[in-house]
Amino acid sequence: MRNLHVANPGQDRSHASGTNGTSDQKRILVGLGDAELDTFFPAGLPGDDERLCWKVLDTKHLDDDSWVEALREFEPEILLSGWSTPKLTEEIIDSPWFKVKYCCHLTGSVRNTLPARAFEKGMLVTNWGRLASTPVAEHALLLTLACLRRLPSWKTVMKLPLDEFIKERADLHTRTLIGKRVGLHGFGFVAREIVRLLKPFEVEISSYSAGVPTEFFREHDVEPADSIEELFANNEVIIECEALTPETQGSVGAELLDLLQPKSVFVNVGRGAVVDEDALVKRIQRGDIRVGLDVYSEEPLPLDSQLHSLKDVLLSPHIAGPTEDVRPRCGLFALENISRYLRDEPLKSQVDLVAYLRST
Amino acid sequence: MRNLHVANPGQDRSHASGTNGTSDQKRILVGLGDAELDTFFPAGLPGDDERLCWKVLDTKHLDDDSWVEALREFEPEILLSGWSTPKLTEEIIDSPWFKVKYCCHLTGSVRNTLPARAFEKGMLVTNWGRLASTPVAEHALLLTLACLRRLPSWKTVMKLPLDEFIKERADLHTRTLIGKRVGLHGFGFVAREIVRLLKPFEVEISSYSAGVPTEFFREHDVEPADSIEELFANNEVIIECEALTPETQGSVGAELLDLLQPKSVFVNVGRGAVVDEDALVKRIQRGDIRVGLDVYSEEPLPLDSQLHSLKDVLLSPHIAGPTEDVRPRCGLFALENISRYLRDEPLKSQVDLVAYLRST
Numbered sequence: 001m002r003n004l005h006v007a008n009p010g011q012d013r014s015h016a017s018g019t020n021g022t023s024d025q026k027r028i029l030v031g032l033g034d035a036e037l038d039t040f041f042p043a044g045l046p047g048d049d050e051r052l053c054w055k056v057l058d059t060k061h062l063d064d065d066s067w068v069e070a071l072r073e074f075e076p077e078i079l080l081s082g083w084s085t086p087k088l089t090e091e092i093i094d095s096p097w098f099k100v101k102y103c104c105h106l107t108g109s110v111r112n113t114l115p116a117r118a119f120e121k122g123m124l125v126t127n128w129g130r131l132a133s134t135p136v137a138e139h140a141l142l143l144t145l146a147c148l149r150r151l152p153s154w155k156t157v158m159k160l161p162l163d164e165f166i167k168e169r170a171d172l173h174t175r176t177l178i179g180k181r182v183g184l185h186g187f188g189f190v191a192r193e194i195v196r197l198l199k200p201f202e203v204e205i206s207s208y209s210a211g212v213p214t215e216f217f218r219e220h221d222v223e224p225a226d227s228i229e230e231l232f233a234n235n236e237v238i239i240e241c242e243a244l245t246p247e248t249q250g251s252v253g254a255e256l257l258d259l260l261q262p263k264s265v266f267v268n269v270g271r272g273a274v275v276d277e278d279a280l281v282k283r284i285q286r287g288d289i290r291v292g293l294d295v296y297s298e299e300p301l302p303l304d305s306q307l308h309s310l311k312d313v314l315l316s317p318h319i320a321g322p323t324e325d326v327r328p329r330c331g332l333f334a335l336e337n338i339s340r341y342l343r344d345e346p347l348k349s350q351v352d353l354v355a356y357l358r359s360t
Numbered sequence: 361m362r363n364l365h366v367a368n369p370g371q372d373r374s375h376a377s378g379t380n381g382t383s384d385q386k387r388i389l390v391g392l393g394d395a396e397l398d399t400f401f402p403a404g405l406p407g408d409d410e411r412l413c414w415k416v417l418d419t420k421h422l423d424d425d426s427w428v429e430a431l432r433e434f435e436p437e438i439l440l441s442g443w444s445t446p447k448l449t450e451e452i453i454d455s456p457w458f459k460v461k462y463c464c465h466l467t468g469s470v471r472n473t474l475p476a477r478a479f480e481k482g483m484l485v486t487n488w489g490r491l492a493s494t495p496v497a498e499h500a501l502l503l504t505l506a507c508l509r510r511l512p513s514w515k516t517v518m519k520l521p522l523d524e525f526i527k528e529r530a531d532l533h534t535r536t537l538i539g540k541r542v543g544l545h546g547f548g549f550v551a552r553e554i555v556r557l558l559k560p561f562e563v564e565i566s567s568y569s570a571g572v573p574t575e576f577f578r579e580h581d582v583e584p585a586d587s588i589e590e591l592f593a594n595n596e597v598i599i600e601c602e603a604l605t606p607e608t609q610g611s612v613g614a615e616l617l618d619l620l621q622p623k624s625v626f627v628n629v630g631r632g633a634v635v636d637e638d639a640l641v642k643r644i645q646r647g648d649i650r651v652g653l654d655v656y657s658e659e660p661l662p663l664d665s666q667l668h669s670l671k672d673v674l675l676s677p678h679i680a681g682p683t684e685d686v687r688p689r690c691g692l693f694a695l696e697n698i699s700r701y702l703r704d705e706p707l708k709s710q711v712d713l714v715a716y717l718r719s720t
Contacts (some may be wrong), residue, residue, distance in 0.1 A: 134535045138561075142509060145502040149679060151511075157677045158661060159668065165660045165677065170395075174683040175493050197560045201498075300525045301518060308519065317517045317525065319509060323534040 020074060021053025026342065029076035030056040031067070031085040032106070039324065040082070040106055040331035051342050052078075059084040069091060075099045078338060081113050082106040090117045102341050104334050108132050108321070109350060119353040126337050128330045129349025130189060132322050137193035139320035140239050140269045143292030147173040147265040148237075150290065150316050175236075175263065177201050183235030185228065185252070186242030186270055187212045187220075188358065194239060195220055206231060209242060232259040239266070243358045245270035254279040262288045269320040272296040277307075284310050294320045366718070380434060381413025388703065389436035390416040391427070391445040392466070399684065400466055400691035411702050419444040422556045428452060438698060441473050442466040450475045453483075460700050464694050468681070469490050470711060480712040486697050488690045489709025490549060492682050497553035499680035500599050500629045503652030507625040508535040508597075510650065512674050535596075535623065537561045543595030545588065545612070546602030546630055547572045547580075548718065554599060555580055566591060569602060592619040597627070603718045604631035612636060617643040625650045629680040632656040641666045644673060652681045 021027055037045070037056075048054055055074050057067070058141075067086040072095070079088075079100045092098055094116065102124040105113060110125055118125065119306040146152075150172040157168045164272045182198065184207040195205055195316065208231040216223040225231040228251070232238060238260065242248050253276040260266060260283070266277060272295040284291055286306075292314045293307070299318055307313055322330060337347050381387055390397075390405065397416075408414055414436050417427070423707040426447040432455070439448075439460045441688070452458055453475065462484040463474060470485055478485065506512075517528045541557065542553045544567040555565055566583040568591040577584040585591040586613070592598060598620065602608050613636040620626060620643070628635060632655040644651055644667075652674045653667070659678055667673055682690060697707050 134538055138505065138536060138538065139509065142502065142505040142511075145498065146506065146511070148498065149502060149676070149683070151502075151506070151676075154674075154676050158675050159663060160660075161663070162660060169677050169679065172677075172679065172684075174679050176683040176687045177496060178494055178498065178686075200557045200559055300520075300522060303519060303521070314514075315518050316509070316511075316514050317529050317532075318528065319532065319534050323531075323536040324511070325535045326538070 003218045014126060016240065021048065024050060025053040026051065026078060027053050027055070027074055027076045028080060028338065029070065029074055029100075030054065030080040031059050031062070032056070032080070032082045036082045036084060036106065039327040040334075041329075042328050046335065052338075059086065062086060070347075071100075072097050077101050078136065078284070078341065079103045080106065080109070080334065080338070083112075085113050085297050087112060087311065089116065090115045092115055093123075099300060102126075102338075102347075104337055104341070105221065105351070106330055106334050110356060112320040116353060116356060119356060124251075124341070124347060125351040125356070126334075126347050126349050127351050128322065130193065131326060131330050131333055131349075132194045133189035134172040134197075135322050135326055136190045136241075136269050136320040137197050139316070140194055140241065140267055140292060141191070141197050143267045143269070143314060143316070144237055144265055144293065145177060146314050147290035147292045148177055148311075150174060150312070152312060171312070173263065179203065180237055181206070181235045182220070182237045182239065183207065183225065183231040185209070185231060185238065186239050187217060187275075188241065188243060189195045189241075190241045190269065192220055194241070195222060203237075205234065210247065211269045212214050228256060229259060232256045233261075235264070240266070240268040240274060241270040244273055245358070248274050250274070250276045252276060252280075254282065257283040260289050263289045263290070265292070265293040272299065277305075281306050281310070284313060292316075294318055373421070375498075381408065385411060385413040386438060387413045387415070387434055388438040388440060388698065389430065389434055389438045389460075390414065390440040391419050391422070392416070392440070392442045393419045393444040396444060396461055396466065398693075399687040402688050402691075406695065408648070412698075419446065422446060428716060431460075432457050437461050438696065438701065439463045440466065440698070441470070443472075445473050447472060448474050448478065451624065452478045452546045453477055453481060462486075462698075462707075464697055464701070466667050466690055466694050470716065474716075476713060476716060479652075479716060484701070484707060485711040486694075486707050486709050487711050488682065488693065489691055490553065491686060491690050491709075493549035493553045494557075495682050495686055496550045496629050496680040497557050499600065499654060499676070500550070500554050500627055501557050503627045503629070503654065503674060503676070504597055504599065504625055506674050507535055507538060507627065507650035507652045507672075510534060512672055533623065537563065539563065539594045540597055541566070542597045543567065543585065543591040543616070544582070545569070545598065545600050545634075547582070548575060548601065548603060550601045550629065553600075554601070555582060563597075566595065570607065579668040584616055588616060589619060593621075595624070596621060597625045600626070600628040600634060604633055605718070608634050609634070610634070610636045612640075614639040614642065620649050622648045623650070626651070627652040629654045630632045632659065637667075641670070644670050647672075652676075 020295040024312045055071055077099055081103055105127045108127055161167055178201050180203050181201045184206045187207045206225045208219055208225040208228045214224045252274055257279055277297045294316045295318055340347055417430055421497055424616055441463055454709045465487045468487055520528055538561050540563050542563045542565045547567045547569040566585045568585040568588045574584045612634055617639055626649055650672050654676045657677055701706055
C-alpha cells in the first residue's frame with residue numbers, strides 16, 4: 001500500500017501525507033495501477049490542498065484484505081477508480097465504516113468495480129462518458145470504410161503483375177459509404193456518436209435496440225427499425241454495438257446473418273458474445289459479405305479460430321476504446337468532475353442504475 | 361465503329377439509327393468502351409428523341425482515323441467522353457468541320473481528352489465534379505484512421521500468444537483523429553471535401569497551396585499555412601492532395617519529410633509524382649511516422665519497390681477515386697448535364713481553363 005502526497009511526473013509516488021487530513025478536508029482514495037496513473041495522469045495527480053486529502057493505492061500488489069483495510073482506515077468520501085481497482089463488494093458497501101459517496105471511475109463500465117447496490121444506496125458514479133464512445137464510433141467508421149473498399153485484399157492486389165493487377169483491382173468492387181443505408185444494432189452512447197460522425201456521409205440510418213422508445217431514435221434523426229430482422233435485411237452496412245445482456249447474448253445468429261444483403265458490411269465494435277461466432281464464420285464462408293471485427297466471443301481470439309484465415313475479414317485486437325492519446329483527456333475529465341463534486345456542482349457523464357445494467 | 365439507337369441493358373448496342381438525325385435534333389457522339397458503358401450506364405443510354413440524335417463509338421477497336429472520320433461525318437455538337445475516349449487534337453479542333461460545342465466528360469481530368477485550345481475556342485466542358493472528390497476524400501479519411509490505429513500491424517498482433525499479445529497491443533500506441541491538427545497540401549475539390557467529412561472530428565485544419573488566396577481558405581474554415589514547411593512541421597496528420605504541375609513535381613522531398621512530427625501520419629491521395637518517393641522511403645525507414653499511400657511515382661507500384669515491405673505503411677492500389685457504385689451516379693449526372701445543355705440552362709461541374717491546368 002502506498003500513500004501519495006504530491007505526485008508530479010518523475011516524483012516518487014510513495015511520499016505519504018501520513019494523515020487522514022484535516023476536518024475541513026474531504027478524503028479521496030485512488031485505487032489504480034502504475035500503467036493507469038502514467039497514461040491517464042502524465043502530469044501527475046494534484047497534491048493535497050485545503051479541500052482534499054489524497055491517498056494512492058497501487059493496485060498491482062493489493063490483496064482483498066489490504067483493500068478493505070485501506071477503505072476502513074482512510075474513510076474516503078471519494079473513490080477514484082479504474083480497470084485495476086478491486087471491487088467494492090456488497091459487504092463493503094453495507095459496512096458501517098463505509099463512507100464513499102462518489103465513485104469517480106476513470107474508464108467505462110463500473111460493473112467490475114461496483115455492485116448494483118451502490119446505486120440503491122445513493123452513491124454518485126461517473127465514468128469517461130463521451131470521451132470513450134467517440135473513439136469507439138471512430139473505429140466503427142474505420143472498419144466500415146475498410147470493408148467497403150476491400151482493404152484485406154489490397155496487399156495481394158498490390159503485388160500482382162500488371163495484367164492481373166488491373167483485373168483484380170476491378171474485381172475489388174469497391175463501395176462508398178456516401179448515401180448508403182446503415183443499420184445500428186444497439187442505441188447507446190457509441191451508436192449516437194456513430195450517428196454524429198456519419199452526418200457528412202448523407203447516409204440513411206436506422207436502429208434496433210429492444211426497449212428503446214421510438215421517440216428517442218427520432219430525436220437523433222434515426223429511423224427505428226420494427227424488428228432486428230428488418231434491420232439486418234434492409235441495410236447495406238450493419239454496425240453491432242448492442243450491450244451484452246442475458247437477452248442479447250448470441251442473439252445475432254444464423255437466421256439474422258442470412259438476411260444480410262450481398263456485398264453488405266457487418267462490423268462489430270460492441271461485445272463479441274452478442275454474435276454467434278460459429279454462425280458468423282459459416283456466413284462469411286458462403287461469401288459476398290465484408291466483415292470487420294474488434295471483439296470476439298473469447299479474447300484474445302484463439303489462434304486456431306477460422307476467422308484468422310477467412311477472405312474479406314478484417315480483425316482488430318480490441319482497440320476500439322479510447323486510444324492512448326485520449327487517456328490524458330479522460331484523466332483531466334475525472335479531475336474536473338472531482339472539482340465539481342467539491343463545489344457541489346452537477347457532475348458530468350453520470351452513470352445511473354439503468355445505464356449500469358445496460359453497460360457492455 | 362458501332363452506332364447506337366436505344367441501348368437498354370442486355371440490348372445489342374449495334375442498333376444503328378443510320379442517320380445524322382433531323383434538322384431539329386442536336387447530335388451527340390459517345391466515345392466510350394464497353395466497361396465504361398456498362399458501369400456508368402447500367403440502365404443503358406437514352407434513345408433518340410425530338411431533341412437529340414445519339415451515336416455510340418466503341419473505343420476498344422477505334423483507331424485515330426476512324427475517330428476523325430466519325431467526328432467529321434456525324435458532326436456532333438455534344439461529345440460524351442470518358443477514360444477511353446481518343447484525344448481531340450488541336451488539329452481536329454481547328455478543322456472547319458469540327459462542331460463540338462460541349463464536351464460532357466464522364467470522369468475527372470480532361471487533359472487526355474482535350475487540348476487547352478478547346479477552352480480558348482469557347483468549348484463548354486463538364487466532368488464528374490464533387491461526385492468524384494467525395495470518394496477520394498473518403499479514402500483519405502480511411503487511410504488516415506487506419507494509420508492512426510496502426511492497421512498494418514493488426515494481423516501480426518492478432519496471432520500472438522496471450523502475453524505477447526498484451527504487450528504488442530499496448531505498443532501499438534493507437535491515436536484518435538478527434539481534436540488533431542490536420543494539414544492539407546493542396547486545396548482543390550478533394551481538400552474541400554476532406555474538410556467537410558472531418559467536421560464532426562473537431563480537428564484544426566490548415567492548408568498550403570501556392571497561389572490560393574488567403575480568403576479562400578478562410579471561407580472554408582481552414583487556416584492558411586504561411587509556407588509548406590510550416591504545414592509539415594505543425595500538423596499531426598498531413599494529407600497530400602496537391603495537383604501535379606511542373607512546380608509541384610517532386611516538391612515533397614527529404615527536407616519537408618524531415619519536418620514531420622514523431623507519430624504523425626502522412627497520406628497521399630493526390631498524385632504520386634508530387635512526392636520524392638526515394639526520400640519518402642528513407643524517411644519511413646528512420647521510423648516513427650505512419651504512412652498511407654494510394655498513388656505512386658510509377659503505377660502500378662513496381663514489385664521491387666521497398667514500399668511493399670516497410671513497417672507502418674499501408675498501400676492501396678489507386679482506388680481513391682469513385683468506387684464502383686458511384687459510377688451510375690456519375691452517368692446520371694452526365695445525362696442531367698446534357699439535358700441542361702439542351703434547355704440552355706447553366707451546367708453543373710463546369711471545367712474552365714484554370715481548373716484544366718490545375719487538374720491532377
